[in-house]
Amino acid sequence: MSNALVNGLAGAGGGIIAQIITYPLQTVNTRQQTERIAKKASPAAVTSGGGAPPSGSEKDAAPPTTSHSAGGTVYQMLQLIRTEGWGGLYSGLKPSLVGTAASQGIYYYFYQVLKNKAEAVAAARKKRGLGDGTVGMFSWLVVAAIAGSLNVLLTNPIWVLVTRMQTHTQAERKIMEARKEAILRESPGIANVEHDLVKLDLMKPRPYGTFHAVREVYHEAGVRGFWKGLIPTLIMVCNPSIQFMIYETSLKHLRSKRSRTKPGEKNVTALEVFFLGALAKLGATVATYPLLVVKSRLQAKQEIGNNVMLRYTGTLDAIVKMIRYEGLHGFYKGMGTKIVQSVFAASVLFMVKEELVKAFVFIADGSKKINSKSGK
Template structure:
């Protein structure tokens, strides 16, 4: 089995485990990112005849992340916390498998090219930072193009209840305006309160996306997602550089041990993901806004026709702080998930290599 395939399988397994552990944080974070909260100047404009409703003027989810997780569990149970988990696991396995496979293939090529340059007297035979960035960027771009439809569905499923709530609020407001003070109004409001959320699975999400925008709807948010390829590029640059530095220091010890422990890989993964997340978070918010159901933003100010429209409206109505909504939650989720992923992946790689070596030894003994 090639080392590229081993790394692909290990990455897929590590990604799925990390996803299961941190998924409730991801669900809450996606809802935080897609919630529209206007800045004060926009609220003033709305009060004087603008198009911002009161339901979007105030946050729907107060308190910290832990409080929001508990509230979500109270209102929707485990189904709410893990909404969209199945396609997310498929997406994680596909994304990590594709990414790590192509990353390892390209990494092998980069290392071979560096070794060839050293033979010619150019360089020290190691891969530089820029090369790591290029390798990670190409692998990331291939991953995004192939798996974006899965993440559109996951975002829809994570924010479905949020969108349904907005629809219900809009209906209540319409009834209150049209039938204020009548028995019919009370009857309709009671009916709305008794209505249960519609069942919403992967098939429903597929049908909804296709109905809204056709095939191209499955590639919503592609532009910011492609730009966000720099996230894993930065992440892997920091990770590989730190790992290389740590191993070079180990070479100088009396034991000459270049191996790193699982805990050290965990900490290096956390450091790498933290740096990448801080640099690219605004793009993640824009991507989530584009992929979510547009009913989350019922008014013109929070409905987007594309990446540029989303950025301009967010700057105008929410200010720069809108690009960093839920960032604290994302840092905790992504850093922890990346740390688990790197640690589990490395252990899987070691296990694959150990099994392969044992099989080789067994075949040699059998041959004798």
């Protein structure tokens, strides 16, 4: 078995374990990212153009302020459990596990293939008297970027479905609230709007699974809909690139330091890999978080909030509208939750992956010894 395949399988296994452990945080974080909260309107924003009042359509389109995202991460998790049960924390887990296994497997496979080539090139350069035989920082960035791009192109449809399933209840609640407000505007004296809506089957939660999400995405935008958010996701390839640059550089430094203090000893412990993974993911997450928010907004159901001005036609449109209606703060919604979730997930992934690689190598060496003995 090639080391690229070993690393691919180990990455898939580590990714699944990390995903299961941190999935509730990921669900809450996705909802935080897709929650629209308008910044406080300035007096100038009340009027349009040269002081004329906004037209009726613009009034309807004005982004409403909502308080649904009030409270911290723990509070939001408890609220989610209270309203949707424990299952709400794991909405979209099945496609997410498939996506994680595919993403990590594809990423680590191509990463190892390209890493082998980069190391071979570095060794060949050393023979010609160029360099010290090690792969440089820029080369690590290129290797991680190419592997990440291949991963994104192949697995983006899965993550579109996961985002839809994580935010479905949130989107449905917004649509129901809009229906209730519309009925109140038409009939201000109505006594029990929610009761009437339930009778009309307009407030009952609809069943929503993977096939519902597939049908909804295809109905909205056809096959192209499964690659929504592709541009910011491709740009976000710099996230794992930065992550692996920090990780590989730190690992190289640690091994070098260890070999100087303990000649011949270059192994690192699982705990050290855990902390190196955490450090690498922290740096990458802080640097690229705004792009992650834009990606989540594009992949979520666009009817969320039932507001035309908060529906996005593309990456640039999303960025412009977020700046205009929510301010720069909108790009950092839920960053604290994401840092905790992604850093812990990356640490677990790196640690489990390295241990699985060791296990595969140990099993392979054992089978070789058995075969060589039987051959005698």
